[in-house]
Amino acid sequence: MGLYILFILAMIxxxxxxxxxxxxxxxxxxxxxxxxxLTADMVARQILDNNGLQNVRIxxxxxxxxxxxxxxxxxxxxxxxxxxxxxxxxxxxxxHECGHAxxxxxxxxxxxxxxxLVPVTNICSRLWYFVLLIGIVLSEMTxxxxxxxxxxxxxxxxxxxxxxxxxxxxxxxxxxxKTLDSCYILESSEIPKAKKVLRAAAMTYVTAxxxxxxxxxxxxxxxxxx
Numbered sequence: 108m109g110l111y112i113l114f115i116l117a118m119i120x121x122x123x124x125x126x127x128x129x130x131x132x133x134x135x136x137x138x139x140x141x142x143x144x145l146t147a148d149m150v151a152r153q154i155l156d157n158n159g160l161q162n163v164r165i166x167x168x169x170x171x172x173x174x175x176x177x178x179x180x181x182x183x184x185x186x187x188x189x190x191x192x193x194x195x196x197x198x199x200x201x202x203h204e205c206g207h208a209x210x211x212x213x214x215x216x217x218x219x220x221x222x223x224l225v226p227v228t229n230i231c232s233r234l235w236y237f238v239l240l241i242g243i244v245l246s247e248m249t250x251x252x253x254x255x256x257x258x259x260x261x262x263x264x265x266x267x268x269x270x271x272x273x274x275x276x277x278x279x280x281x282x283x284x285k286t287l288d289s290c291y292i293l294e295s296s297e298i299p300k301a302k303k304v305l306r307a308a309a310m311t312y313v314t315a316x317x318x319x320x321x322x323x324x325x326x327x328x329x330x331x332x333x
Contacts, residue, residue, distance in 0.1 A: 111325070114194070114321055114325050116304065117317075117318070117321055118318045118321055118322060120320055121314045121317060122314055122315065122318060123278050124314075125310050125311045125313075125314035125315075125332060126311065128307050128310065129172075129264055129304075129307040129308050129310070130172075130303055132196075132303055133172065133188070133196045133200075133226075133304055133307070133308075134196075135193045135196075136194060136196040136199075136246030136300045136301070136303065136304050137188070137192070137194040137195075137196045137197065137201055138194070139195040139295055139297070139299035139300055140193045140194055140195070141193055141194070141198055141292075141294075141296075141297055142294050142297070143292070143293075144193060145193060145198065146190075146191050146192060146193050146197075146202065147185060147189045147190060147191070147192050147194075147197035147198050147201035148165050148167075148185055148190050148201065149199040150202060150287075150292055151165050151183055151185065151202070151204070151205050151216060152165060152304045153290070153292070154201075154202055154205040154209075154290075154292075155183070155205055155208060157233075157290065158205075158208075158209050158212065159212075160205075160208055160209070160212055162181060163181050163182065163183060163208050163314050164181065164182040165182070165183050165184075165185065166182050166183070166184045166185070167184075167185060167187075167188075167190040167191070168184045168185070168187075168277060169186070169187055169259075170172070170186045170187060171186060171187060171188045172186055172188055172189075172200070173186045174178075174182055174186045174200050174201070174203075174204050175200060175204060175207075175210070175217035176190050176205075176208050177204070178208075178211045178222070183201075183204045183205060183208055184204075185200075185201055185204070186232060189201055195297050195301050195304070196300075196301070196304045197302045198287065198292065198293065198301065199284075199287070199300075199301035199302075199304045199305050200304065200305075200308070202282075202283035202284075202286055202287055202292075202301075203272060203279050203283045203308070204279075205283070205286075206249060206278070206280065206281075206282035206286075207275070207279050207280075208322060209282060210275065210278065210282075213302075215275075215278065217271055217274045217275045217278070218275050220271050221268065221271045221272060221275055223298075224264075224268045225265065225268075227264055228261040228264060228265055228268040230261075231261035231262065231264040231265050232265050234261065235258045235259075235261035235262045235265065236258070238254055238257055238261060239254075239258035239326075240260075240314075241253060241254055242254030242255035242257070242258055243255065246264055254323065255330060256330070258326075259326050259327065259330065262319075262322070262323055264327060266316070266319045266320060267298055267318065268317055269312070269316045270314055270316060271272060271313055272316075273312055273313065273316065276308075276309050276312050279307055280302075280305040280306070280308075283301075283305060284298060284302055284305065285295045286299065297311055
């Protein structure tokens with residue numbers, strides 16, 4: 108029971124801590140304006156054009172840190188906290204999303220694998236818990252145990268997707284920082300600040316993976332007790 112409670116607490120508190128960290132870090136460096144007076148959308152356009160991606164559009168979307176690259180629409184979407192802003196935080200996030208566009212353009216292996224996993228992951232993430240519940244309800248029947256194992260396998264597919272996502276996110280941040288430095292978009296003194304913002308954002312993915320691994324371990328241990 109004690110181990111179970113620790114698992115639950117970790118699964119609840121770790122994501123909260125990671126989200127607080129990224130929010131506070133972004134807010135802190137949102138007050139640090141870049142010395143060249145560039146806006147995040149201007150930087151995004153420059154990075155995309157420099158990489159021959161003139162066909163990739165930039166759009167403004169509502170929300171806070173809802174920034175993303177949509178490969179199906181070939182568009183980088185920047186949130187209210189980023190689009191048109193001149194802060195080091197905003198520029199770092201915009202450059203990161205452009206990094207994803209560059210990954211897709213050059214068929215970066217981890218993102219190709221990640222894209223292929225998306226359809227399966229979407230199904231597994233939606234259904235694994237329902238399959239588990241049905242398995243538990245029917246546990247006294249022959250079909251119950253196989254359903255429980257199936258649900259664990261489905262959840263394992265979600266964990267695999269998260270594992271593949273990590274190198275994709277870290278590489279996008281690495282590309283962003285190198286571009287901001289080599290193209291003299293940010294001053295050398297501003298690069299470490301952007302790095303802290305991107306590192307805090309990356310930790311949310313690391314935390315999500317850790318929580319999922321704990322959940323997977325908890326599921327496996329629970330089946331062994333049956």
